[in-house]
Amino acid sequence: MANIRFSEFNGKSDDWIIYRERLEQYYTANSITSEQMKVATLLSIIGAETYKLLRDLSHPKLPKERKYDELMVLLTKQYGLQVNVWRERRKFYEAKQEINENVADYYARIRSLSVNCNFEKNLTDILKDKLNAKKRPTNR
Structure with missing residues (x-):
């Protein structure tokens, strides 16, 4: 693993689309390919505030019980900009x-x-x- 640091997501100031693109590159740089490792990595690096929101959005399941793509859909619906x-x-x-x-x-x-x-x-x-x-x- 390349052990590259990755910042947590700030829903008040960060652009989710940019963060998601960078996250995909983080997975590539660290050879993270399995579904389970992507979920664990995402939940470890998004930060406490974003994790709590994701946990609420994911209820009644815990985020770790969901597939990576499901988590990304939840976060994109929450943080993705609705563009006119x-x-x-x-x-x-x-x-x-x-x-x-x-x-x-x-x-x-x-x-x-x-x-x-x-x-x-x-x-x-x-x-x-x-x-x-x-x-x-x-x-x-």
């Missing part, structure tokens, strides 16, 4: 390059804004269109 795609797209399309923002930073920002827009296979073309259509800021 239309609102996210509006934010994306309304984004303008700031006066002191270079193109690389602007691209990174609009790329980040596109994450919850569900552009899927059209993402590259939409980003190109957004970059080509942007109005250059003026210092007037």
Whole structure:
């Protein structure tokens, strides 16, 4: 085992989707493949507050009596963001390059804004269109 430290989940400030992706990489780095070990690892590292909530959501079973996928569904329902795609797209399309923002930073920002827009296979073309259509800021 690589013995890599992993932080506990904070439901008030952490993004569950990001945490879950990192958790999957933690399993890979530590060669954790069995269902039983994934459950034990998850329950050991999520932290006391998240464990208590998971225990309540899992009732009448204890979390250790559930399958890994069941636990992930419970946590995702609780912490996964409910995204309004239309609102996210509006934010994306309304984004303008700031006066002191270079193109690389602007691209990174609009790329980040596109994450919850569900552009899927059209993402590259939409980003190109957004970059080509942007109005250059003026210092007037």
